[in-house]
Amino acid sequence: MADRRPIESWLTDMDGVLIHEGVPIPGADAFIKKLRESGKPFLVLTNNSIYTPRDLHARLNRMGLQVPIENIWTSALATAKFLDDQRPGGSAYVLGEAGLTTALHDIGYILTDHDPDYVVLGETRTYSFEAMTKAVRLINGGARFICTNPDETGPSTEGPLPATGAVAALITKATGRKPYFAGKPNPLMMRTGLNAIGAHSETSAMIGDRMDTDVLAGIEAGMQTFLVLTGLTRPERVEDFPYRPSKVVDSIADLVDWI
Numbered sequence: 001m002a003d004r005r006p007i008e009s010w011l012t013d014m015d016g017v018l019i020h021e022g023v024p025i026p027g028a029d030a031f032i033k034k035l036r037e038s039g040k041p042f043l044v045l046t047n048n049s050i051y052t053p054r055d056l057h058a059r060l061n062r063m064g065l066q067v068p069i070e071n072i073w074t075s076a077l078a079t080a081k082f083l084d085d086q087r088p089g090g091s092a093y094v095l096g097e098a099g100l101t102t103a104l105h106d107i108g109y110i111l112t113d114h115d116p117d118y119v120v121l122g123e124t125r126t127y128s129f130e131a132m133t134k135a136v137r138l139i140n141g142g143a144r145f146i147c148t149n150p151d152e153t154g155p156s157t158e159g160p161l162p163a164t165g166a167v168a169a170l171i172t173k174a175t176g177r178k179p180y181f182a183g184k185p186n187p188l189m190m191r192t193g194l195n196a197i198g199a200h201s202e203t204s205a206m207i208g209d210r211m212d213t214d215v216l217a218g219i220e221a222g223m224q225t226f227l228v229l230t231g232l233t234r235p236e237r238v239e240d241f242p243y244r245p246s247k248v249v250d251s252i253a254d255l256v257d258w259i
């Protein structure tokens with residue numbers, strides 16, 4: 001790794017780094033514990049917009065990972081922050097779950113299907129043909145198209161599930177309008193997260209399991225990047241990408257002593 005300033009704050013992805021299919025990855029508890037004891041600013045990130053930070057705090061707590069609510073940053077929060085900056089007090093038609101609707105309510109947005117400023121697409125397990133048809137018609141009528149994240153598939157115990165990016169492609173095909181994605185790999189999610197904890201990219205690091213989202217977003221946000229091999233990107237695939245992480249490690253357990 002090239003010489004850089006010491007790492008003063010940490011951002012880490014959740015799925016594939018700290019947990020896998022509802023089970024903590026070995027070393028995750030030690031990593032979080034040491035982060036909290038160090039007093040260094042940190043965030044646990046997820047592109048999944050289904051859950052609120054309070055929901056995720058409770059889920060992680062049940063797994064033995066003590067992550068405070070204020071240390072959780074989701075693509076729904078990044079989307080809400082973006083919309084609040086762009087058009088404060090606006091309106092949106094939302095396809096998504098509580099994580100997204102709560103984030104928009106919290107910034108004062110009105111959720112409506114009558115002439116909204118935006119159609120906002122997030123993760124859900126109950127996409128309906130009726131709701132997608134409504135979204136298509138509203139976008140054709142002038143609503144701006146925003147998505148929480150571009151992930152085309154998501155994990156489950158039964159195998160991959162269609163995710164936000166796949167539904168966005170359907171709506172794009174029907175409207176000819178491409179969405180603006182607020183979540184990873186957009187560095188906007190990293191920068192808004194860093195701002196939320198008062199951190200600077202030059203002294204921050206991003207840990208992830210995906211080269212195409214976590215590492216790419218970290219690089220574009222100007223952070224050091226660590227790829228763990230406990231998630232989606234396999235070791236033999238790292239060289240397929242035109243960019244590299246600052247360091248590749250087997251798992252989060254290898255980064256405990258870096259704090």
